[in-house]
Amino acid sequence: MNLLLLHPEQALSEGLWRLSDRQARHVCGVLKLSVGDTLRTGILNGGTGKAKIESIKNNGVEVFFNPDSEAADPLPLNLLLALPRPKMLKRILIDATSLGIKRIVLINSWKVDKSYWQTPNLKAEVLQEKMLLGLEQARDTHMPELTLAPRFKPFVEDALDGWAGDSRRLIAHPGDFPAMPSDLTDAVTLAIGPEGGWTDYEVEMLRDKGFACHSFGERILRVETALPALVGRVIRLP
Amino acid sequence: MNLLLLHPEQALSEGLWRLSDRQARHVCGVLKLSVGDTLRTGILNGGTGKAKIESIKNNGVEVFFNPDSEAADPLPLNLLLALPRPKMLKRILIDATSLGIKRIVLINSWKVDKSYWQTPNLKAEVLQEKMLLGLEQARDTHMPELTLAPRFKPFVEDALDGWAGDSRRLIAHPGDFPAMPSDLTDAVTLAIGPEGGWTDYEVEMLRDKGFACHSFGERILRVETALPALVGRVIRLP
DSSP states (O other): OOSEEEOGGGEEETTEEEOOHHHHHIIIIISOOOTTOEEEEEETTSOEEEEEEEEEETTEEEEEOOOOBOOOOOEEEEEEEEOOOHHHHHHHHHHHHHTTEEEEEEEOOTTSOGGGGGOGGGSHHHHHHHHHHHHHHHTOOOOOEEEEESOHHHIIIIIHHHHHTTOEEEEEOSSSOOBOOOSOSSOEEEEEOOTTOOOHHHHHHHHHTTOEEEBOOSSOOOHHHHHHHHHHHHOOOO | OOSEEEOGGGEEETTEEEOOHHHHHIIIIISOOOTTOEEEEEETTSOEEEEEEEEEETTEEEEEOOOOBOOOOOOSEEEEEEOOOHHHHHHHHHHHHHTTOOEEEEEOOTTSOGGGGGOGGGSHHHHHHHHHHHHHHHTOOOOOEEEEESOHHHIIIIIHHHHHTTOEEEEEOSSSOOBOOOSOSSOEEEEEOOTTOOOHHHHHHHHHTTOEEEBOOSSOOOHHHHHHHHHHHHOOOO
């Protein structure tokens, strides 16, 4: 936790906030802070700054906090990701969020096991909790907007254009394609397939929607490795 | 396992190889292959091709294999990595190997907990096993050369220059530095610090050895996220 991230509902009165149980345990147990100490803090979907610990009592921890800075700029990158296996989903969401991605679609693909759509990890509160961890890691405050697209074709045909807007659309796809470009000034929509890749039919549908296939080298990477590698490659750093 | 990777000691006679127990279980139990089926195969530190299953018996699986292709080219990137916490070390080694890195130094840093150097995960056979998994993932055969540097100063002063050669030397370091470059034609040595970063003293010592500090954005990433993101950024794709 590199940022104490407060939900607006945690506000008590002008500038005074009550920590959640998890936050209180972290502040007292891990960081071992005392009354008067300060720590980096942000408001969910709001500003950042330093909070000062006002009181630590049995019934909770209260801090004084008024944000004085903006959170980091969102990454101009939309992620269209074939639903990963449940075990990796949490990690991938934390990673994607900590990298600064703000718009994520988890989409079905022929090679996504149908059971993956039944996992309790897809409950809204689990997804939010993981993205919250990503924000806390990255000292960011703006929660990504996450969409589930359990049917590939309707999403690609009817919703993808509106969602991706006028971003540059890229697929990482093994084969004889130009190398994945780097350091792009344009906004990007990046499509990452499942283990085993998109089917030819899926690639054709994405190409019909303006996606271009690019190679990322000969090696086959796990999705959780490919995601940060591709994001780190294509973004323009501030 | 995207590649069946054979150790030279597994050779029985001209072109005939015996699988290890783990490989046999994977071929029969996961891939559910039968006699006559083929699968992608490589020889450790050698070539690749397709092996054909010759026999499946209670006492083991034998394949016929003669390599006919070269493994992927090594990534021209040396990794100088502050020793990660033991839980993440395995994952990071798999990732680094699957990305194609062939030269890794795990080095001490002020912020590396001393206990990390005592973990059984640092045993040679554990390290080799994890790198093997990375090779199998990436369909690569060449085992990385891994060096442990439990003392920062002697390694940097006496061994770093020889190890890094004439590669371009980069540190990912938060602060007001030029953006991490991308798509580099030069060979690169990339220094990645521990959670919490290198100390000023360590950065100064690395700068004395020709390393340049570069920023990778405002967000703080976990080492396991930063590694693929940085590697994906700096490498030139084939």
